Structures are given as structure tokens and as C-alpha cells.
Amino acid sequence: MNTTIDLRSFKAVIFDVDGTLVDSERHGHRVAFNLSFEEAGLPDRWDELMYGQLLEVTGGQRRIRSYLQAFGSDPQTAEAMAARLHPRKTEIMRDLIASGSVPPRPGVARLIHELAACGIELYVATTGNRAWVEPLLDRHFGLSRFAGIVTGTEITTLKPDPAAYLEVLRISGQRAADCIAIEDSGAGVTAAVAAGLQCVAVTNDYTHHHDVSSAAYVTRSFADLTR
Numbered sequence: 001m002n003t004t005i006d007l008r009s010f011k012a013v014i015f016d017v018d019g020t021l022v023d024s025e026r027h028g029h030r031v032a033f034n035l036s037f038e039e040a041g042l043p044d045r046w047d048e049l050m051y052g053q054l055l056e057v058t059g060g061q062r063r064i065r066s067y068l069q070a071f072g073s074d075p076q077t078a079e080a081m082a083a084r085l086h087p088r089k090t091e092i093m094r095d096l097i098a099s100g101s102v103p104p105r106p107g108v109a110r111l112i113h114e115l116a117a118c119g120i121e122l123y124v125a126t127t128g129n130r131a132w133v134e135p136l137l138d139r140h141f142g143l144s145r146f147a148g149i150v151t152g153t154e155i156t157t158l159k160p161d162p163a164a165y166l167e168v169l170r171i172s173g174q175r176a177a178d179c180i181a182i183e184d185s186g187a188g189v190t191a192a193v194a195a196g197l198q199c200v201a202v203t204n205d206y207t208h209h210h211d212v213s214s215a216a217y218v219t220r221s222f223a224d225l226t227r
């Protein structure tokens with residue numbers, strides 16, 4: 001790993017969203033979870049440090065359930081609370097995105113512009129909800145930039161399962177060898193590699209300790225990927 005990698009040698013680049021295109025965990029999801037707790041009259045608030053630990057559980061509804069159980073709720077109560085809170089959290093997340101509170105990671109917009117200018121097809125493979133993913137992509141990059149967008153609304157099996165990536169390969173008609181994925185996390189890299197893709201890991205403060213050793217290239221900065 002970490003020789004060099006030229007994204008322009010691939011026909012398609014497939015982006016993760018959470019933590020990759022946007023620093024959505026810290027500024028988006030965490031805030032939305034807390035606002036949903038506040039609205040529901042719950043005393044719970046997730047600070048940045050605790051949220052870093054909670055991110056070990058993928059999927060928002062599973063994350064709430066796991067947290068409630070860790071703090072003493074029985075499984076049925078935790079499941080019912082998570083099922084009630086999560087849809088509202090998704091609405092709040094959509095509102096945060098609409099208000100511009102969740103900016104792209106530095107260097108992402110430039111990379112997307114450069115790849116599109118080279119005629120490389122751009123895809124998204126996320127297990128985030130389409131209700132907030134599409135407005136986010138549209139606001140920062142323009143939906144028309146993307147040849148295909150696969151979200152958690154269609155693919156409910158979470159990463160590290162490769163299902164989202166396999167769906168991108170299906171809709172794009174591209175061979176895995178002609179595509180490369182960009183991820184920020186261990187689970188994301190594992191999902192991409194399990195789908196037969198090469199993967200670049202652009203880690204962030206929440207994921208720099210993850211095992212991304214199966215990535216073809218690892219960096220902390222998108223500046224390494226632009227010209």
C-alpha cells in the first residue's frame with residue numbers, strides 16, 4: 001500500500017458519503033441524534049468523544065439501540081425507542097443539510113470537479129438514507145455530476161457488507177477492475193474490497209485508528225488525490 005495511485009486511470013470512482021464526501025458524523029448526524037433526544041424529552045446527549053466510540057456500531061437505528069442497551073434499557077424497550085427516534089433524526093439531518101450545516105471535506109469539491117472534467121463516471125455507494133443523501137449531494141456538487149447513487153433506502157444491508165458496492169456495479173455495468181472506491185472507515189474499505197474493488201482510504205479524526213490495511217492507498221487528505 002501507499003505507492004501512488006492515479007484515480008484518472010479508472011473508468012469510474014465510487015464515493016462513500018458519511019465521513020468521506022462530508023464530515024457528516026461530527027457536524028450532522030451527532031447533532032441530529034442529540035436534537036431528536038431533546039425533542040423526545042430524553043436527557044441523553046452525545047459529545048464528540050462519546051460519538052467516536054458509538055460509531056463502532058454502524059447504522060443510526062442500531063446505534064441508538066446499542067447505546068440505550070449499554071445504559072441499562074432492556075432489548076425490547078431499546079428497539080422500540082430506536083425505531084421511534086430514528087425517523088425523526090433523519091428528518092432533522094435533512095434540515096441540517098438544507099441549512100448548509102454539513103460542508104464537504106476540504107479538497108473533495110476540487111477532486112470531483114477534476115474527475116468529472118476527465119470524463120470519469122462518478123457514483124455514490126452509501127447506506128445513508130436517500131432523504132438526506134440526495135439534498136446533500138445536490139447542494140454541494142450537483143446531482144447531475146453522478147451517474148448513479150445507491151443509498152440505504154434501496155440497500156438495507158450495512159457496510160462492511162458489500163451490497164451497496166455490488167449494486168453500483170450492477171447499475172453501472174462497469175467491471176470491478178475498472179472502478180475504485182473512496183472510503184473513510186474500516187467497515188467501508190472492507191465493503192469495497194469484498195465487492196472486488198480497489199479502495200482509497202481518506203481517513204478522518206474519527207477513523208484514523210481503523211484498520212484500513214486492505215486499501216490500495218491510505219491518506220488523511222484529499223489534497224493527495226488532486227493534481
Ligand SMILES: [Mg+2]
Nearest residue numbers: 016018019184
Ligand atoms: Mg464512511
